Structure formats: C-alpha cells, structure tokens
Amino acid sequence: MITLKSSREIEIMARAGRIVAGTLALMREIVRPGMTTEDLDAAAEKFIRSHEGAVPSFKGLYGFPKTLCTSIDEEIVHGIPSARRVLSEGSIVSVDVGVQLEGLHADSATTLAVGRVDPSAERLLQVTRDGLAAAIAQARVGNHVGDIGHAVQRVAEGAGYGIVRELVGHGIGARFHEEPQVPNYGSPRRGPRLLEGMTLAIEPMITMGNPTTRTLTDKWTVVTADGSLSAHFEHTVAITADGPRILTAA
Ligand code: MG
Numbered sequence: 380m381i382t383l384k385s386s387r388e389i390e391i392m393a394r395a396g397r398i399v400a401g402t403l404a405l406m407r408e409i410v411r412p413g414m415t416t417e418d419l420d421a422a423a424e425k426f427i428r429s430h431e432g433a434v435p436s437f438k439g440l441y442g443f444p445k446t447l448c449t450s451i452d453e454e455i456v457h458g459i460p461s462a463r464r465v466l467s468e469g470s471i472v473s474v475d476v477g478v479q480l481e482g483l484h485a486d487s488a489t490t491l492a493v494g495r496v497d498p499s500a501e502r503l504l505q506v507t508r509d510g511l512a513a514a515i516a517q518a519r520v521g522n523h524v525g526d527i528g529h530a531v532q533r534v535a536e537g538a539g540y541g542i543v544r545e546l547v548g549h550g551i552g553a554r555f556h557e558e559p560q561v562p563n564y565g566s567p568r569r570g571p572r573l574l575e576g577m578t579l580a581i582e583p584m585i586t587m588g589n590p591t592t593r594t595l596t597d598k599w600t601v602v603t604a605d606g607s608l609s610a611h612f613e614h615t616v617a618i619t620a621d622g623p624r625i626l627t628a629a
C-alpha cells in the first residue's frame with residue numbers, strides 16, 4: 380500500500396531530512412585517508428543524537444548494527460562500519476544514513492572521494508549525481524514511477540555505466556521501506572502514478588563495469604561481482620503540487 384503524507388508529516392520528514400543532510404555534510408568535512416569507517420559512524424551517531432528526539436534509522440533495522448552504511452569502492456551498499464576498515468587515498472566511500480524523528484524517517488546517501496581520486500572515479504560520481512537530479516526532476520504529480528527510473532537509465536547508460544537492478548529506491552515514511560519500489564530503470568508512463576503526498580527515496584546505484592552483484596559472507600555488504608567501482612546517491616523527495624521537494628537537502 381502506498382501511503383500519502385499530510386503536509387504536517389512532510390514537514391516532520393523535512394526536519395528529519397535536515398539532520399540527515401547535516402550528517403552527510405559532516406561526513407564530507409571529516410573524511411580523509413587513514414580514518415576508519417567506524418570513525419565516520421561514531422561521528423554520525425553523535426551528531427544525530429545531538430538533535431532532540433532524533434535517532435538513527437538503520438540501527439536495529441532488520442538487525443543492522445550501525446548508524447551508517449559505509450561502502451568502499453566495489454562495495455555498492457550496506458557495508459558495515461568497522462574499526463578494521465581504513466580509508467585509503469584514492470578510494471571512494473558511499474555513506475548512507477537515515478534519521479527517525481517523531482515516528483517518521485528520512486533517507487539519503489552520497490559517495491565521497493577519499494583524498495584525490497582518479498578522474499574516472501570523479502566522472503562516475505558526477506554521472507550518478509546527474510542521474511539522481513534527472514530522476515528527481517521527474518518526481519511530479521501525474522508522472523509515473525517508470526519516468527523516474529527511465530531518467531536514471533538514460534543518464535547512466537548514456538555515459539556507458541551499469542545500473543544495479545537488484546536494489547531499488549522505495550517509498551518512505553512511518554516505515555523506512557514502504558511501497559512503491561522505485562527502480563533505477565524503466566519505461567516512461569509505466570508503473571504506479573505519482574500522487575501529491577507521496578514520499579520517495581530515490582537512489583541510483585551506478586557501476587563502472589558490469590552491474591551484477593553478489594553479497595559478502597557478512598550477509599550485508601553488496602558488491603559488484605566484477606570488482607568495478609560503484610557509486611550511490613540518494614535523496615528523500617516529496618511529490619507536491621508545486622513539484623518535487625527534496626526533504627534531505629542541506
Ligand atoms: Mg539510504
């Protein structure tokens with residue numbers, strides 16, 4: 380069932396979303412070679428809990444142990460922060476975070492460069508960012524979920540990259556994962572129609588090589604089967620009468 384949110388609920392999600400955005404801004408500020416993903420996680424959790432009533436959405440969700448998902452290089456999503464994972468110069472790290480406030484969630488992700496990275500990695504990040512922006516532009520009343528996926532597909536495949544198909548965006552609200560699923564591929568005018576009050580986490584996961592995935596033995600971390608780099612950008616977006624509203628913008 381797709382739930383439509385009231386304007387009051389959307390305002391609460393926007394407040395949660397500002398904390399999410401602040402968390403990712405902090406991550407961008409502090410990330411550097413030599414840090415561990417556990418360092419990032421600890422700073423993120425402290426920041427989130429410094430806001431009254433805010434709690435990390437991921438901690439305990441389906442049994443996930445941490446505040447962030449931190450996914451390095453060929454890791455696509457769901458990497459578990461660890462004191463043993465040291466960030467090295469030239470890596471990229473995807474940081475995914477959710478915040479729950481007054482019973483409602485917001486969800487966003489970004490992929491950060493660790494120190495100086497190869498121009499080919501920079502391009503992957505830029506194309507994934509562009510794919511997200513193109514997708515958000517389609518998040519309008521009267522469009523369909525397929526218009527969102529199609530926009531990502533055009534940008535990513537146009538640049539020669541792969542699109543992860545096993546993992547998709549989602550509705551979000553009182554539950555972290557709600558209907559509808561929001562794939563990063565699709566056909567225009569197909570899929571559920573977008574209605575005012577829908578709130579969607581739109582999240583392209585784009586690979587430099589083949590997008591086939593496998594899951595590591597930790598049962599969480601999803602990687603590219605061919606070991607190629609992967610990037611992930613995400614915003615929580617409300618469908619409003621005035622067009623798409625990004626709830627996780629800074
Ligand atoms: Mg996320």
Ligand code: MG
Nearest residue numbers: 486580582613
């Ligand atoms: Mg999400």
